[in-house]
Amino acid sequence: DAKTTQPTSMDCAEGRAANLPCNHSTISGNEYVYWYRQIHSQGPQYIIHGLKNNETNEMASLIITEDRKSSTLILPHATLRDTAVYYCIVRVVGTGGFKTIFGAGTRLFVKA
């Protein structure tokens, strides 16, 4: 699975959009981009995933560059409860999540 690079930490003001970047320059054509988050002392929670088109759900939007070498997770109106570690993962779909490799992620602090 392709390696991802994320900033160690980021700050965001409450009510503003949080834009979390991820680089995955060695991504293969059949690998998807997944985002999870982990709030302190809880298990990771799936947020969104995509292949090449931009995706949006009730939690966030995922913007993938045309060359697919990077992506951005957008939380449109961050709240204090969005303070968490966010993981960007790239992997092949089809084996039910096997070999989902979690890196260090980005620690997002949402401040009042």
Add this chain to the structure above:
Amino acid sequence: DVKVTQSSRYLVKRTGEKVFLECVQDMDHENMFWYRQDPGLGLRLIYFSYDVKMKEKGDIPEGYSVSREKKERFSLILESASTNQTSMYLCASSRIPGTGELFFGEGSRLTVL
């Protein structure tokens, strides 16, 4: 609401004790996983199972075993707990073929004294 439930949130055990960590999912998922999470090391896969009575080693299986007698239940066993097994243990499940999305439990924090 879909759910992965881990039997204990916090456990304290002594070196040499046998430890059982239980995980139950109510989504009829084929795949189940056990990870451990340690500061600076991220989540590491211990074992996974893709069907009843089937298991495969993950990246760090040493010192652990697993049991999957029923589809909804996946147990992690520490035959003889050691202090270096003090960690947060996370169970997850996913569907085949599915989208690859993992559903996690809340975690079990084990301390071995």
